[in-house]
């Protein structure tokens with residue numbers, strides 16, 4: 001009888017702090033999630049630069065602000081970003 | 095009758111009030127200076143322990159702590175720099191506006207229009223350099239004098255946190271002027287934060303878990319350096335990181351006291367104390383005999399030397415406070431002189447279309463920038479991460495209980511130090527000369543997979559050689575202290591040479607130039 005009582009108290013005294021730390025961890029985690037942006041506030045990566053007919057075979061056009069180069073040759077029409085994938089600098093197109 | 099009445103007359107409320115009012119200056123002084131002027135030892139001691147700001151010091155300080163060649167005042171100089179940075183930073187906040195439209199202009203206003211603005215800005219900029227240098231050198235001193243040893247392991251770890259926060263403060267502050275230098279240095283920094291993508295890309299798992307992208311977005315609030323990044327950096331620089339720094343500084347100072355004061359050798363000779371302050375009680379052994387201890391509770395573990403009485407101490411007031419004030423004033427004077435000699439830089443306003451070339455990071459990151467061209471992940475994340483982790487674990491991997499508080503207490507330490515300086519200088523210089531002349535794998539095999547370069551590049555090569563050398567010393571000497579001495583010296587020499595090389599000999603496109611004056615004008 002006594003033993004039962006004690007172990008119940010034991011359980012509660014252990015359980016109470018565990019709930020505290022558990023809820024704190026969950027709450028802290030959700031706070032961290034708050035700092036992670038879900039809406040990326042930047043211009044869309046889909047950009048309108050013109051119609052394919054604006055770029056006949058042999059043209060090269062540099063869009064400085066959009067950081068894109070469009071060129072077309074016998075193999076087709078290509079769009080290449082001028083932002084370097086290494087450290088994010090702008091590659092000079094020649 | 096009237097006589098007795100007068101005798102027993104209770105003063106009226108108004109009279110009491112007026113008397114109190116008359117004594118107001120005196121009562122106010124008594125409450126503030128609670129123990130008379132610190133002219134006696136007793137009052138001086140009381141001044142120290144009953145004042146919140148002074149009581150982080152002990153009442154008496156060991157004379158050895160004043161030995162100039164021991165600490166070189168570097169910890170105090172770091173703290174002084176931080177205080178000066180906090181004051182000038184708060185002043186800058188009055189005029190600085192953290193927005194894309196106004197950030198650059200407000201810095202320009204501070205620099206050119208606000209009265210005294212340029213001086214404040216210059217002190218803040220020079221202060222940042224000096225604090226980083228001071229903290230770094232303080233770490234070197236603590237390592238070299240073996241002061242990380244038991245019981246100070248924990249304080250060494252706290253120190254590493256302070257080191258990281260100091261660098262974080264400096265990195266976040268660099269963006270705020272929003273000029274070309276700021277913009278492009280931060281772009282590189284953010285790209286390095288995103289560089290685990292090199293590894294996940296090579297493994298083809300970026301779609302599933304994009305650690306690099308997450309880190310970068312957490313830092314920038316976006317995929318690009320824009321207004322969100324500016325707001326985040328502003329918050330980190332002005333609120334979050336200073337709070338963390340102050341908190342851990344509190345812990346750092348508290349631990350110094352709790353670890354029994356500063357480290358010092360077990361035998362202290364008269365010659366060692368030459369030039370340190372002395373007072374009439376310095377020869378007294380303080381004093382366990384006539385101290386009374388109350389039993390509060392029983393705890394396990396060692397504590398301050400309760401049994402051992404301490405000799406060779408002097409009153410903290412005024413000796414220690416004079417020492418601290420002298421360092422503070424010296425640091426402030428250096429900053430002010432530098433501020434008149436050289437202005438904090440301000441380039442053109444940030445322009446995302448035109449990269450700054452070269453976009454150099456602040457000098458303490460330049461050593462890493464030298465390693466980054468091959469692999470942003472290895473040079474910018476893995477190797478510095480390993481270095482910080484390694485530094486942090488030193489006291490737990492070297493548990494020798496040799497003498498603390500002495501530079502090079504025996505000739506073994508000195509000879510390992512010397513041979514390691516030679517070895518690591520040769521390794522680094524050879525690698526630099528080789529890569530400048532012959533390039534690296536990508537120049538010879540343009541089609542080589544990036545993963546191979548991530549694994550085999552000058553950075554990993556140098557690191558491997560350093561570790562090999564230190565393990566060799568560890569094995570041959572059988573001493574973890576000498577192994578630690580070897581790896582720490584490698585780190586130190588690597589840092590110094592790479593930083594110098596990137597600062598002086600790298601120009602546009604990160605090409606080699608003998609001097610910046612030879613850079614092509616563009």
Ligand code: HEM
Nearest residue numbers: 165169170172173229233241249250253254256257356357
């Ligand atoms: C914001 C940065 C820091 C400040 C303001 C600071 C301040 C101080 C001060 C004032 C002292 C007292 C003695 C002295 O001047 O050397 C001290 C001691 C100490 N510091 Fe720092 N510190 C900083 C960073 C570090 C770092 C980066 C480390 C190491 C990783 C470190 C480890 C220690 C240790 C172990 C001691 C005790 C030394 C002994 O007992 O001899 N601290 N610190």
